Amino acid sequence: MTTEVTNAEKIRLLPWNIAFSVGNNVFVQFIYFGPAFVLFLSALSLSNTQIGFLLSLLPFFGIVALLVAPYVARIGYKRTYIVTFTMRNIITMGLLLVPSVMAEWGADAAITLVTVVIMGFALFRAVGDTALIPWIQEYIPNSIRGKHNATNDMVVRVSSIISVAIAGYILGLSSGLDRFMVLFAIGIAFEFFASWSVSHLPGGHPVAAKTTSYRGLLHAVRDKNFVTYLGGLGLVTVASAPLAFLPIFMQDYIGLSDSQIVWLQFGSIIGGFSATYLLGWASDRYGSKPVLLTGLYIKALLPLGWLLMPRHSDLSLAIALGIWMIWGIAEIAWGIGSGRLLYVKVVPVERKTEYMAVFYAAAGIIGGVSQITSGSILDAFENISGTFLIFQLDPFTPLFVAGIVLNVIAIILFSRVQADSSVSVGEFAGMFIHGNPVLALQSLFRYHRSTDERATVAVTERMGLTKSLLTVDELMEALRDPRFNVRFEAIISIARMGAEPRLVDALCGILDGTELSLSVISAWALGRMGDQRAVPTLRSGLNSQYRSIQAHCARSLGTLGDVEVIPVLLERLPAETDKGLRIAYASTLGNLRVREAIDLLLNVLETTENDGARMELALAVARVIDGEPYFIKLLRNIRQDPGTTVAQELASWRRRLGRNIDPELKQSIENCANSFARDQIDQGATALAPIIRQLPPNENDVVIARVLDACADKLEAAGAERLEYLLLALFILQVTAR
Numbered sequence: 001m002t003t004e005v006t007n008a009e010k011i012r013l014l015p016w017n018i019a020f021s022v023g024n025n026v027f028v029q030f031i032y033f034g035p036a037f038v039l040f041l042s043a044l045s046l047s048n049t050q051i052g053f054l055l056s057l058l059p060f061f062g063i064v065a066l067l068v069a070p071y072v073a074r075i076g077y078k079r080t081y082i083v084t085f086t087m088r089n090i091i092t093m094g095l096l097l098v099p100s101v102m103a104e105w106g107a108d109a110a111i112t113l114v115t116v117v118i119m120g121f122a123l124f125r126a127v128g129d130t131a132l133i134p135w136i137q138e139y140i141p142n143s144i145r146g147k148h149n150a151t152n153d154m155v156v157r158v159s160s161i162i163s164v165a166i167a168g169y170i171l172g173l174s175s176g177l178d179r180f181m182v183l184f185a186i187g188i189a190f191e192f193f194a195s196w197s198v199s200h201l202p203g204g205h206p207v208a209a210k211t212t213s214y215r216g217l218l219h220a221v222r223d224k225n226f227v228t229y230l231g232g233l234g235l236v237t238v239a240s241a242p243l244a245f246l247p248i249f250m251q252d253y254i255g256l257s258d259s260q261i262v263w264l265q266f267g268s269i270i271g272g273f274s275a276t277y278l279l280g281w282a283s284d285r286y287g288s289k290p291v292l293l294t295g296l297y298i299k300a301l302l303p304l305g306w307l308l309m310p311r312h313s314d315l316s317l318a319i320a321l322g323i324w325m326i327w328g329i330a331e332i333a334w335g336i337g338s339g340r341l342l343y344v345k346v347v348p349v350e351r352k353t354e355y356m357a358v359f360y361a362a363a364g365i366i367g368g369v370s371q372i373t374s375g376s377i378l379d380a381f382e383n384i385s386g387t388f389l390i391f392q393l394d395p396f397t398p399l400f401v402a403g404i405v406l407n408v409i410a411i412i413l414f415s416r417v418q419a420d421s422s423v424s425v426g427e428f429a430g431m432f433i434h435g436n437p438v439l440a441l442q443s444l445f446r447y448h449r450s451t452d453e454r455a456t457v458a459v460t461e462r463m464g465l466t467k468s469l470l471t472v473d474e475l476m477e478a479l480r481d482p483r484f485n486v487r488f489e490a491i492i493s494i495a496r497m498g499a500e501p502r503l504v505d506a507l508c509g510i511l512d513g514t515e516l517s518l519s520v521i522s523a524w525a526l527g528r529m530g531d532q533r534a535v536p537t538l539r540s541g542l543n544s545q546y547r548s549i550q551a552h553c554a555r556s557l558g559t560l561g562d563v564e565v566i567p568v569l570l571e572r573l574p575a576e577t578d579k580g581l582r583i584a585y586a587s588t589l590g591n592l593r594v595r596e597a598i599d600l601l602l603n604v605l606e607t608t609e610n611d612g613a614r615m616e617l618a619l620a621v622a623r624v625i626d627g628e629p630y631f632i633k634l635l636r637n638i639r640q641d642p643g644t645t646v647a648q649e650l651a652s653w654r655r656r657l658g659r660n661i662d663p664e665l666k667q668s669i670e671n672c673a674n675s676f677a678r679d680q681i682d683q684g685a686t687a688l689a690p691i692i693r694q695l696p697p698n699e700n701d702v703v704i705a706r707v708l709d710a711c712a713d714k715l716e717a718a719g720a721e722r723l724e725y726l727l728l729a730l731f732i733l734q735v736t737a738r
Contacts, residue, residue: 005202007141014140016200018152022159023194029163030187031092032058032121035247035262036167040180042248044111048382051245052375054118061122062364065130069357072127077135078204082195084128089191091120095184099177130360131204134352137343138203143284146340150280153332157273164265172259207353219351220358225418229346230359232413233338234366236296239406241370241399245378246306249396250320255312264317267324272332274325278441279333282428283340285473287421290428292337293414297425298330300407303400307391345420374399431469440468447474456481457489464493472502479506487518495525504529508537511549520548527556535562542568551584558588566594573600583613590620598624598703602710605724618724621707626735635727642720646684647677649730656737665694682719685726689716692729704732 031037041051072080094117102110140148166186170179220226250256250264283291305323310316347355381395391397431437443463450456460478463471475497478490491510494503507529510522523541526534534556541553542565557565566589573585586604589597598621605617615635622631637645650673654666668691675684692712697705711729714722 005139007143010139010141010202011144013200013202014148016197017139017148018155019197020194020201021152021156023190023192023197025156025159026163026190027089027187027194029160029265030167030183031095032118034167035265036171036180036183038245038247039171039251039258039261040177041114043177043180044107044114046111047375048245048248048378049372049375052372052378054115055375056368056370056372057115057118057122058125059364059367061119061126062129062367063361064123064126065357065360065364068127069130069353072131073134073207073353076204076206077131077138078199078201079206080131081128081135081204082199084124084131085195085198086192088121088124088128089188089195091117091124092184092188092191094120096181096188099181102177126360126364130357133356133360135201135204137347137349137352137356139201140343142344145343146280146282146284146288146336147277148280149336149339150277153276153280153336154273157269157276160269161266164262164269168259168262171262172257220355223355226346226355226358228413229342229417230362232410232417233363235406235410235413236299236334236338237363237366238370238373239299239403239410241367241374245374245396245399248378249306249394253311253394253396254309254316254320256317256320260317264320264324267321268328268331271325271328273328275329276332276336279336283336286423286428286431287419288337288341288344289414289417289419289421290337290423290425291333292341293411293425294428295330295333295335295337296407296411296414298326299334300404300411302327302330303403307397307400311392341417341420345418434469435467437466437468437470440466440470443471444474447478453483453485456483456486460486460489460493464496467497469497469500472497472500476502476506479510484517488521491518491521491525495528497529499529499531499533501531501533504531504533508534511537511541511553516546516549519544519546520552523549523552523556527552527559530560532560535560538562539565547578547581551580554581554584554588555591558591561592563592566592570594570597570600573597573604579608579613583608583617587616587620590617590623593624595624595703598706602707606710606714614722614724615727618728621728622731625704625707625732630734631727631731634731638723638727642681642723643676643679643684646681646726646730647673649734650676650688653730653733653737656734662694665691668694682721685715685720688726688729689713692733704736708732 028034029036038051038055041054046054094113098110098113101113167183170182173179247261250261251258256264279291302323305319305326309319309323342359347359377398378395381398384393384395384397386393440463443459443466446459447456447463450459456478460475463475463478475490475494478486478493481487481490491507494507497503504526507522507526511519511526513519519541523538526538538553538557538560539562541549542557544550544553554565554569569585569589573582573589576582576585582604586597586601590601601617601621601624605614605621608614608617619628619631622628634645634649650669654661654669654673657666668687672684672687672691675687689712692708692715695708707728711725711732714725715729718725720726
């Protein structure tokens with residue numbers, strides 16, 4: 001009985017997986033899967049159909065997985081993979097004999113040797129991968145699968161950059177087969193290193209016979225979700241088939257040299273490298289499906305780039321590199337998303353052997369057919385030429401068009417596969433276009449590195465300023481921070497974010513909680529966020545035992561325009577004795593423009609002593625009458641230069657009254673304006689009261705008449721001492737004149 005390996009132990013040993021990937025990557029860059037191998041086959045004078053057939057052998061042997069899967073499980077994933085991995089490398093050494101065989105027995109014998117080597121490699125590869133795929137599901141914890149795959153990919157891409165540079169240099173040294181032999185020898189050496197590295201990974205022990213069977217294979221093919229996934233995978237595989245022949249396209253139709261073609265990989269490597277960690281992190285955080293579909297959307301558009309590429313131009317290489325960079329991003333998004341979705345959601349852990357065998361076999365069959373078909377299509381359309389609209393036609397045109405169509409269909413299929421998160425593609429894309437995503441990502445990095453309180457508070461503030469949905473999880477975490485100042489700052493930052501359901505729910509929870517100081521600020525923040533989902537919680541807060549919470553809830557309900565709270569406030573305000581609550585209720589009624597509350601507002605205004613509160617109440621009255629923009633503008637001007645501002649306003653009002661104004665009233669207005677112009681503010685305010693009383697009664701609007709009467713009384717009694725009444729009077733005079 002084997003002891004189950006803990007996640008901590010798995011994580012500790014994961015660097016060996018990176019070492020294994022690096023060694024194997026150098027091997028595949030130089031042999032079988034890189035452009036150098038396609039150029040090698042072309043150097044043997046093989047046709048596109050023949051090249052397609054040989055390349056198809058690599059995936060075709062995947063059908064072997066269906067036959068060997070139960071035995072692989074019983075022997076053990078790790079043991080099987082190491083043995084077959086070593087054997088396939090030994091067989092690959094046969095490629096080093098190709099120049100000697102060609103010189104001794106001719107090209108046909110050399111091609112036969114290459115075919116036998118490819119078949120042997122493909123066989124052992126198929127058996128080994130049948131073991132590796134379920135083993136990977138075992139030794140990489142799901143919680144960090146995306147991040148590890150991203151880190152692994154970044155390191156591999158660095159090795160790819162070095163490998164491509166070396167390959168391009170070596171291929172440019174000569175034109176014979178010997179240059180390929182140098183690459184093959186280097187690749188084989190790195191493959192032995194990879195074999196040694198993979199032996200250090202944990203798990204992969206033999207599985208009891210009764211847990212794996214051929215009947216389990218039938219269970220896999222009856223799984224609708226799994227079959228839908230395979231259908232989408234198949235379409236993407238067929239759509240990507242032209243990639244194997246792109247070196248020939250670049251050589252024959254675009255006009256690039258062998259070295260330039262190999263160096264094109266720099267584009268895809270750099271493009272993928274730039275997005276790898278971000279996409280790996282995003283797949284763990286937001287789910288595999290949105291990352292996967294994002295990659296497919298890009299893949300569906302990229303064939304247009306190849307169709308429109310300039311040919312035999314000085315710009316051809318630069319444009320090709322740009323397209324390859326975008327392709328690298330699409331490939332890594334597709335690879336990380338589809339791989340994680342397969343391991344996390346599509347394949348049940350208890351049936352991983354059977355499911356992975358079917359997956360590998362299906363992928364192999366589809367891949368093999370697509371390679372043969374692509375090569376045959378190229379040969380069948382070898383005479384196609386000309387132009388169609390803005391497109392130049394050649395044998396590759398049908399493959400590129402098919403790539404667009406098949407990727408679109410694949411998007412539809414993958415949309416139906418069960419997701420491992422609730423985040424949609426639209427929501428995922430929105431996270432990178434809402435607010436400032438670059439600043440948000442920098443803030444996330446700093447947040448996880450910050451340890452002391454001052455730094456954490458600063459970066460929490462920064463996250464709110466980005467207004468990016470990428471920071472939601474960290475802001476939620478900051479709300480649970482043990483440090484009060486961090487929690488307080490998190491609420492303020494969340495208030496800047498706008499309506500985001502999870503953040504609204506979190507603040508509603510705090511408002512209902514027992515931490516008074518945070519409940520108060522949460523009530524304010526919910527009003528600022530503007531989300532109607534907060535209304536029920538804010539209404540409940542009106543019944544809190546704490547007056548400060550009641551006041552902030554009332555103000556936020558006014559901000560959110562909750563008219564259903566009006567009867568409650570109209571009932572409470574007359575009997576309320578707490579000054580703060582009276583002001584809050586009155587301000588809310590003004591914000592909601594409740595005309596029947598005007599007497600209550602004027603009463604609160606008359607009895608309030610605080611200057612700032614009185615101005616807030618005056619604003620509430622102004623809101624009931626005509627809104628706030630003009631009132632605020634008037635207030636700011638009066639604070640800067642009260643005499644001149646009031647004089648100008650009175651002069652403007654007099655002009656608006658027209659020529660039919662009573663001469664006596666006109667003269668009184670001019671005298672009052674002159675007093676203000678000479679900075680005789682008290683005298684002018686006292687003089688304004690009788691002017692207001694001389695105005696004809698406003699029978700159409702009793703609210704305006706009531707406010708003007710109150711203003712006249714206060715100006716007559718207190719002059720300019722109660723500035724808010726002067727302001728209200730000027731405000732209403734201008735409103736009525738308009």
